[in-house]
Amino acid sequence: MGSITLKNVRKAFGDTVIIPGLDLAIADGEFVVFVGPSGCGKSTLLRLIAGLEDVTSGTISIDGEDVTEAAPAKRGLSMVFQSYALYPHMSVYNNIAFPLKMAKMDKAAIDAKVQTAAATLNLTQYLQRRPGQLSGGQRQRVAIGRAIVRNPRAFLFDEPLSNLDAALRVGMRLEIGELHHKLGTTMVYVTHDQVEAMTLADKIVVLNAGVIEQVGSPLELYKSPANQFVAGFIGSPKMNFVTGAPAVNRNAATIGVRPEHIKISKDTGEWAGTVGVAEHLGSDTFLHVNAAALGTLTVRAEGEVSVSYGDRVFLTPDLNRIHRFDANGVVIR
Amino acid sequence: MGGLPRWHILSGIMATRQAQVLGRWALAPAVTVLAAWSFVPLALTIYFAFLRYNLQDPDNTGWAGFSNFYYFFKDPYFVKDLINTVLLVAGTIVTTVVGGTLLALLLDQPFWGRGIVRLLMISPFFVLPTVSALVWKNLIMHPVFGLFAGIQRFFGSHEPLDWFGRLPLFSVGIVVSWQWLPYAALILLTALQSLDEEQKDASAMDGAGPLSYFRYIVLPHLARPITVVILIETIFLLNTFAEIKVGGIGGIAGNLTYLVFSQLNDATDVGMAAAGGLVAVVLANVVSAFLVRLVGKNLEA
Ligand SMILES: Nc1ncnc2c1ncn2[C@@H]1O[C@H](COP(=O)(O)OP(=O)(O)OP(=O)(O)O)[C@@H](O)[C@H]1O
Numbered sequence: 001m002g003s004i005t006l007k008n009v010r011k012a013f014g015d016t017v018i019i020p021g022l023d024l025a026i027a028d029g030e031f032v033v034f035v036g037p038s039g040c041g042k043s044t045l046l047r048l049i050a051g052l053e054d055v056t057s058g059t060i061s062i063d064g065e066d067v068t069e070a071a072p073a074k075r076g077l078s079m080v081f082q083s084y085a086l087y088p089h090m091s092v093y094n095n096i097a098f099p100l101k102m103a104k105m106d107k108a109a110i111d112a113k114v115q116t117a118a119a120t121l122n123l124t125q126y127l128q129r130r131p132g133q134l135s136g137g138q139r140q141r142v143a144i145g146r147a148i149v150r151n152p153r154a155f156l157f158d159e160p161l162s163n164l165d166a167a168l169r170v171g172m173r174l175e176i177g178e179l180h181h182k183l184g185t186t187m188v189y190v191t192h193d194q195v196e197a198m199t200l201a202d203k204i205v206v207l208n209a210g211v212i213e214q215v216g217s218p219l220e221l222y223k224s225p226a227n228q229f230v231a232g233f234i235g236s237p238k239m240n241f242v243t244g245a246p247a248v249n250r251n252a253a254t255i256g257v258r259p260e261h262i263k264i265s266k267d268t269g270e271w272a273g274t275v276g277v278a279e280h281l282g283s284d285t286f287l288h289v290n291a292a293a294l295g296t297l298t299v300r301a302e303g304e305v306s307v308s309y310g311d312r313v314f315l316t317p318d319l320n321r322i323h324r325f326d327a328n329g330v331v332i333r
Numbered sequence: 334m335g336g337l338p339r340w341h342i343l344s345g346i347m348a349t350r351q352a353q354v355l356g357r358w359a360l361a362p363a364v365t366v367l368a369a370w371s372f373v374p375l376a377l378t379i380y381f382a383f384l385r386y387n388l389q390d391p392d393n394t395g396w397a398g399f400s401n402f403y404y405f406f407k408d409p410y411f412v413k414d415l416i417n418t419v420l421l422v423a424g425t426i427v428t429t430v431v432g433g434t435l436l437a438l439l440l441d442q443p444f445w446g447r448g449i450v451r452l453l454m455i456s457p458f459f460v461l462p463t464v465s466a467l468v469w470k471n472l473i474m475h476p477v478f479g480l481f482a483g484i485q486r487f488f489g490s491h492e493p494l495d496w497f498g499r500l501p502l503f504s505v506g507i508v509v510s511w512q513w514l515p516y517a518a519l520i521l522l523t524a525l526q527s528l529d530e531e532q533k534d535a536s537a538m539d540g541a542g543p544l545s546y547f548r549y550i551v552l553p554h555l556a557r558p559i560t561v562v563i564l565i566e567t568i569f570l571l572n573t574f575a576e577i578k579v580g581g582i583g584g585i586a587g588n589l590t591y592l593v594f595s596q597l598n599d600a601t602d603v604g605m606a607a608a609g610g611l612v613a614v615v616l617a618n619v620v621s622a623f624l625v626r627l628v629g630k631n632l633e634a
């Protein structure tokens with residue numbers, strides 16, 4: 001069990017309003033990812049759900065029960081912090097056992113649970129070590145271990161992978177995805193990382209200045225962003241926005257085309273431009289094309305493309321995949 | 334001794350061998366002064382301790398063997414002063430560590446005027462021991478003019494307590510604790526401020542209430558600074574002298590330092606005083622090693 005409902009939740013620190021009023025429903029077993037620019041209130045929202053911050057107004061309920069005033073431990077949630085927040089003077093074993101000890105569980109039961117969690121997370125041989133003697137990935141697993149032994153109604157993750165190097169991040173991402181399938185528990189996950197959001201989420205919540213811009217599955221957000229903000233935020237490299245004549249011709253203030261939806265040709269095409277920097281990734285090539293009045297457009301071409309700096313090229317957007325936005329940035333359908 | 338750890342840091346920074354040699358030479362004067370500073374007095378003390386050396390008996394010279402130690406231990410005041418020393422040191426440490434922890438927790442809370450309070454906090458540490466002993470004895474604990482006596486009279490007592498007269502050791506303990514409380518509190522406050530805020534959040538999620546948070550997160554974090562406080566205080570408190578002398582209670586509540594003083598001052602026996610000094614040094618090491626181990630075992634587990 002673990003459905004979470006936020007109703008008209010508002011949060012202000014003094015006079016500074018961080019979240020002006022937000023409604024959100026998270027279904028039991030769902031993997032929900034919060035994304036948004038730095039400082040938009042993702043962590044604050046997560047901490048409100050956790051009970052580490054008090055809401056200014058509004059209600060939070062878990063499984064239909066109002067927990068707005070409940071202490072963090074009473075909400076039955078577990079949290080994994082960005083810096084792991086392990087207890088440095090306790091062994092790995094005692095770190096994982098701590099929530100159970102606080103719940104006054106008897107020693108034998110604690111031991112059984114800790115051993116099971118350690119086995120799941122490949123930590124058995126490190127149980128007697130201190131957190132300071134572990135690698136980043138191992139610390140991360142201890143933090144997850146401490147979170148799962150309580151059988152929480154939902155897990156809250158605040159950028160859990162951002163302190164890991166790229167290779168480890170991919171590995172841990174898979175492990176977290178695996179864990180979600182295995183446990184089937186609700187997970188709420190905050191990240192900056194496009195790929196984490198797209199690969200892990202059942203549902204992505206795009207936040208901007210404490211306001212939800214759009215909620216939907218990763219592909220929904222990719223295919224039909226509700227506004228220019230979401231369009232620019234989801235997808236990598238970023239969507240190209242074009243104003244002026246091409247937009248007016250299509251009855252829009254701005255049109256957006258994703259880099260992967262532009263065809264490049266040396267002979268003909270809708271827009272002309274000169275090739276700037278080309279980034280060769282092997283599987284793809286990212287070209288930054290200077291298209292005069294349109295500005296710099298990013299084009300993603302599959303495989304190797306034989307153009308070089310300064311070449312004159314023509315670009316053609318895929319007509320079915322042009323996003324049109326009005327003057328307020330709202331999509332025109 | 335103080336030069337040693339720094340020596341290591343320096344040699345880590347200075348990459349080349351030449352620079353290391355240079356560094357060694359550059360440090361040599363400081364090391365020499367330090368060595369002379371601590372070594373010469375110690376060597377002299379050891380030398381005197383085995384010498385027959387009484388200022389009132391200048392003809393009686395030569396090696397004394399262990400007799401200075403023997404007579405120091407046999408001194409009628411020795412056992413009592415030893416017990417007083419241990420009681421004073423232990424009592425003051427317990428008071429200042431417990432009080433200092435509570436005070437540090439309080440000062441770690443956000444409240445209006447916290448900066449000024451913190452600044453005022455340290456002031457007892459700057460008062461000379463003789464001065465503070467005089468103030469406590471004559472203005473606060475005096476049975477007639479004292480503040481405590483005034484308070485007692487306010488509550489209807491006709492015979493206020495004569496602190497230094499009736500409870501001499503306890504009174505000295507209060508004065509010394511007052512002096513050392515700010516030191517303990519400030520060290521522990523600094524340590525508290527280095528405690529990661531996320532630890533609090535994590536323990537709150539894990540179901541730890543304020544008491545469990547203190548017991549399992551804060552206290553272990555303070556274990557090391559507490560050890561430091563204990564170590565430093567032990568060394569200084571074993572040397573408590575001014576408060577006892579000013580209090581005029583050396584005969585009843587004297588400690589080993591006072592006994593060494595009276596051997597020298599009243600009995601003019603330099604040899605025996607040196608022997609007593611050495612005993613005090615050994616005692617200081619034993620006591621502090623014991624205390625540090627005790628704290629380490631109980632808090633870090
Ligand atoms: N305790 C606080 N007091 C005052 N302002 C705060 C407090 N905590 C956060 N804020 C402010 O709230 C805003 C949102 O912060 P939050 O940490 O939720 O952002 P975020 O979306 O998690 O950002 P990031 O992606 O950088 O972690 C920020 O502008 C921050 O300065």
Ligand SMILES: [Mg+2]
Nearest residue numbers: 042043044158
């Ligand atoms: Mg954050």
